[in-house]
Amino acid sequence: MNSITITILETSDIHGNIFPINYGSNETVGLGLGKIATVIKQERSRNRNTILIDNGDLIQGTPLTYHYVRSNNHKQNPMITLLNDLNYDAAVIGNHEFNYGMEVLQKAIKESDFPWLSANILNEKGEPFIGKPYILVELEDGVKAAILGVTTHYIPNWENPEYIKGFTFDDAFESTKKWVEEIRKQENPDVMIVSYHGGFEADLETGQPTEKQTGENQGYRICEEIEGIDLLLTGHQHRSLAGKVNGVPIVQPSFNGQAIGKVTLTLTKNNDRWTISDSNPELIFVNEIEMDESSLQLVKEYEAVTQEWLDQPIGKVIGNMTIEDPLKARIKDHPLVEFINKVQMDVAKVSISNTALFNNVTKGFPTNITMRDIVSNYIYPNTLTVIRISGKDIKEALERSASYFMVENGDVTVNPSFTTPKPQHYNYDMWEGINYIFDISKPIGKRVIELSLKGDPIQHDEEYDVVMNNYRAGGGGEYIMFKDKPIIKDIPLDMSELIANYILERGTIEATVDENWKVIW
Template sequence: MMSQITLTILETSDVHGNIFPVNYGTNEIQPLGLGKAAAIIKKFRSRNDHVLTIDNGDIIQGTPLTYHYVKYRSSEPNPMIEVLNHLQYDAAVIGNHEFNYGLPIMQGAAEQSSFPWLSANILDKSTGRPYFGTPYIIKEFGSGLKAAVLGVTTHYIPNWENPEHIPDLDFADAFETAKNWVNHIREKENPDVLIVSYHGGFENDPQSGKPTESHTSENQGYRMCTEIEGIDVLLTGHQHRQLAGTINNVLILQPGFNGEYVGKADITFENSQGRWHIVEKKSELLPAGYEEEDEEVLQLVKKYETSTQEWLDQPIGFIEGDMTIKDPLQARMVEHPLVEFINNVQMDALGVQISNTALFNNSAKGLPSTVTMRDIVSNYVYPNTLTAIEISGKDMKEALERSASYFLVGENGEVIVNPAFSVPKPQHYNYDMWEGIEYRINISNEIGKRIEGLQYNGKPVEMNEKYEVVMNNYRAGGGGEYPMFKNRPITKSSQIDMAEMLANYFLKHKTVKAAVNHNWKVVK
């Protein structure tokens, strides 16, 4: 028997439907996607018999490719699963975005997979057992090396997901579940290495240990490293960060998002008295952008890409005026026609007088004079549906104050984005702009006391009065730290996702006028 071996763990996470190296909004080539990551994976598989390849979640949703598949080709094999099967993945962990298209799509993906989907803490309500079957896998190699991989998922999913997409599921605490299963695996399986693949991130800075989240349990990776004995490697994701290192002698990885990196962990073992013992652990991030795309992978799903591109280029309507975005910060400080348009579509769809929405990211370019589906999906990037809820004036004021904390005044008096909305992960989607009410955000005031002149129909908003507001399902569930919306009475809802709703609005009205009514503004 050889005296020393190295196990290589390859991790992808938060690929979000990216196979081809392209930005679907512009069709420009980008250094990302599973096509490029595949070249790295195949290279290491050809060199080493001891390789584990794991996807850490959020893979089946996120691009027009996956959207088009779900809407128009869902009777065929899922293109993301075809690629993972081809690359001989050993396991995948269920991420929060796996449920965005509904449970049947997720279940279909799992049934088509030649590998198991892991999540020990997503439970069947009726039995209390892991809903997707196996919570962990054991892989034994010809050398006798025995590796265990446990999968867990952030239990915060009910705060974001449409309840109709997760009707039969319970989400147990990820930390407690991991702790229990790690103990079980150590005792029952006695592996040489125990890997936890967690679709979640870190609530504390990995280097300093300082808390970076104070009031949620969305991410628990730091606690897992410091409070659970028996974890050798913690694979993470969800936060879209690029991390490689060690916390409390636990090797950690987080390989960014969109397939820009492959996380690589090398675990070296020596054999002593017939047993493998870890003698060295190293982790690094491998940039996929430097690789040539793997042609086998691209050819495998080319038919899906071709039909997606044809669909994206279909003209569906026209803009009268200017609805393009030149400065995303300015578009959040002074009412922009794109934001007003989205709010108007939401109010029209559910027959509600008040609405809120966000400009999701800084790459949104707005809508040109001739609008295609490509323009719609590059500006409205999430498969959200709409929910109208009944809230109090107090809820409204608190929500507006939460949004108003997006801004800070810089050292030279300039307006800047509060780092809480950009570090460690950009969260521009958590700043909402409202229609149907009037208000000012005075950023000279301290956070929590910034909303002035709040009115509805020309009268001050009463704190104890009830108001009906339409918003996306993520926000209506309290997502983005809006607890004042959670568990409020639902008055209306729609199961048509917003990209389709915006497209339908153009198909009905043909031409949309770019306009604003100046019902809110940011002042200092």
């Protein structure tokens, strides 16, 4: 009887983070693929039987990747340069892979020395659009591992329809079930790995639902109901998880390159058949780990031109457009939020708009604005969409936003459904062009106590053209009242570019608030 130890390493939700930098301030932070590269090389030196997989959301998320797409894309994608150098075995398509459009994604796939996997995103012929649903990896002593790639099928709820035209997104759970059965029968692997760009919809210990069961995350159900999975790699939710569900080892390695998932499997041979005798899922956080200089050298030119671009002056602010307290900026009309809504209305040529503060680290604009200030405040490559909706839809959307707040002992706090298990501050919208009041002492669903347009109550059956980002217009963030509404106009430029253009044209902008909305309790 003999045994073999296999190491499976997973990165996920790197979101373009290579260098340990906060691009908004250029301060050093303990994350990034440059640090993860050190761990990968250490683990490989310890065990030749190492499998390395990226689980998606790789090519989007930092000014470096944004500037590459915008101005430098005649070269190889810097994220692919690094994954090639680190000899990844496979990568899975994440939802943010589509954010820059199909041309950028297809170029990245073409440049890769490793296969990309996604069994459930199908082309017009009904086949996986990148050709490979799974791969086999041969290890020492004839051990054979199968890797199946699956992606959350919820993407059409968020993505620009043009970027996913002609694709079908099959149910991730059903696709996983079908392919695991087929791979087990056809390939008879010793190890069946599922790499799923999705997360968990239930508490890992109790199985109690932790979110609305939309199908966006199905990891718990996959572990509970699909036989034959030896390991589930997950992502998408940006959580730090390592454990077992129904005996299946699982990991989810945080986000932005803060950690790498590691699962150690021990296989024992009995009667010419390898079986898994032990498994150990864990996370390795890279905060204290040194960067791998040879990896950073490969992309230093991309970083240099990005930094130069970020420091370009754009214009000036008269007044105060900085954010000191993000909660206060969501309770009372704020100049930054009003400004972004103004830009959206100006570009779209409509009189009603909504937007959000995406996170709690947004600082707003200083007196002298650079490109760095814009990309650190508007962090997503959103485009704008004008949709035609009813007064009833507006009221329902406002009630969804009003559910963001809770009142405890007279103090305003954030509803845990917007913070746990993943912070979703970006799902609280603030509107311009209409007047409204939230009374958050009232029950959720009955908090909009005033809603008017130019002094007249908004009528439920009237129609209004509203500009918002493409994620929201598709119903993202549980704004189902917007889904499948008539699209009046698409504005294909990235929002950060639209903001930069708006400021460049004027040179100077003014911090103003018309106080068209407020929150009371």
